[in-house]
Amino acid sequence: MPVHRSGTARPRRLTAAGILLAAFSLLFTLPSAAATAPARGSAYLGMGVLAHDGRGGGTPSLAAVTQTEGVDVSGHQGNVAWSTLWNSGVKWAYTKATEGTYYTNPYFAQQYNGSYNIGMIRGAYHFATTDTTSGAAQANYFVDHGGGWSRDGRTLPGVLDIEWNPYGDACYGKSASAMVGWIADFLNTYRARTGRDAVIYTATSWWTQCTGNHGGFAANNPLWIARYASDPGTLPAGWGFHTMWQYTSSGPTVGDHDKFNGAYDRVQALANG
Numbered sequence: 259m260p261v262h263r264s265g266t267a268r269p270r271r272l273t274a275a276g277i278l279l280a281a282f283s284l285l286f287t288l289p290s291a292a293a294t295a296p297a298r299g300s301a302y303l304g305m306g307v308l309a310h311d312g313r314g315g316g317t318p319s320l321a322a323v324t325q326t327e328g329v330d331v332s333g334h335q336g337n338v339a340w341s342t343l344w345n346s347g348v349k350w351a352y353t354k355a356t357e358g359t360y361y362t363n364p365y366f367a368q369q370y371n372g373s374y375n376i377g378m379i380r381g382a383y384h385f386a387t388t389d390t391t392s393g394a395a396q397a398n399y400f401v402d403h404g405g406g407w408s409r410d411g412r413t414l415p416g417v418l419d420i421e422w423n424p425y426g427d428a429c430y431g432k433s434a435s436a437m438v439g440w441i442a443d444f445l446n447t448y449r450a451r452t453g454r455d456a457v458i459y460t461a462t463s464w465w466t467q468c469t470g471n472h473g474g475f476a477a478n479n480p481l482w483i484a485r486y487a488s489d490p491g492t493l494p495a496g497w498g499f500h501t502m503w504q505y506t507s508s509g510p511t512v513g514d515h516d517k518f519n520g521a522y523d524r525v526q527a528l529a530n531g
Contacts, residue, residue: 296424299361303330303354303383303419303459303484303504303514326350326518326525330383330504333363335512340376342511348378350518350525352417355382355404358390362403370404374412379529381414383459386444387423389430393443397451407452407531414529415454417482418444421464434470441469445479454531455479457501465494472496480528482516501528 327347331338332354343351351373354363363369366382373380384400386393405416420441423430429437441458448456458475459482465471473496480501485491490503502518509515518525 295426298425299333299357303332303352303385303417323519324521326520326522328352328502328516328518328525329509329512330354330514330516331365331369331512333365335369336365337368338365338372339511340372340378344376344378346510348515349522350379350381350414352381352383352414352516353404354419355384355416356396356400357385358387359395359399360390366404379412379414379525381417381457381529383417383419385419386440387425387430388420388432388437388440389423389426393440393445394447397444397447401448401451405448407454409531411526411530414525415456415480415531416448416452417457417459418448419459421460421484428464429468432468434468434472437469438472438474441475445475457482459484459502459504460494461485462492462494469494 326349328350329343329348330352340351351369353366353369353373355366355370356362370380370382382400382405384396384405386396391399400416407413407415418441422428432440445456445458448454455478457480461484471494473494476494476496476498481493481497481499482502482504483490483493483500484504486504486506490500490505493500500519502516504514504516506515507513
């Protein structure tokens with residue numbers, strides 16, 4: 259009997275060692291969060307939609323109201339073929355200008371001026387990082403680096419891109435009330451600097467999660483809704499309609515395509531204020 263017990267003890271030890279070895283092997287083959295986190299400054303309009311709200315894209319359903327095609331671009335697109343987009347029917351464009359208070363788009367001039375020169379109505383957007391600096395600081399940075407507005411009939415008001423944090427916690431570690439306060443700080447500062455109310459770009463699911471579905475901005479700030487489907491879906495609280503809709507990240511020439519909820523003269527009206 260003692261010999262028998264001695265003979266079974268060794269395989270058990272080997273089994274335990276094997277399990278431990280397998281665990282270490284798995285640990286070192288799993289990707290780390292640090293290895294997969296994007297570089298600061300690389301965020302763009304709809305980045306969180308792709309990651310959290312589905313990768314679909316679909317053909318927008320026909321609507322009673324005429325829709326006007328647009329695009330949004332960032333540094334990821336580099337130099338954009340504006341003539342190709344114009345000839346395809348794109349009439350308006352938004353370009354990423356800034357992120358936080360630490361990043362400006364190196365392709366901003368080609369994108370912002372190029373769209374204007376080809377004949378489009380254009381605007382600029384800011385990717386918010388609400389855990390780095392205040393809303394006022396980021397609004398000022400945005401205006402100082404391309405996010406201003408001019409009454410030339412072809413410049414749209416600036417956009418606050420507020421969505422999932424690509425660098426960490428979805429809501430940037432803020433409570434719903436703190437997030438609403440940050441957004442108000444940005445919007446109030448932008449209006450004081452430019453005389454215009456900024457457009458809010460967001461997705462309903464993020465807005466619900468991170469602001470508690472706050473409805474207090476709908477009276478003054480146009481809504482640019484993100485949803486990659488055949489319709490915009492349920493809107494955040496307060497807004498009875500959307501002004502713009504980002505409907506796909508896989509459109510022709512550049513990925514992100516949008517519909518303005520109205521004919522071309524309504525795009526002009528938003529530009530004119």
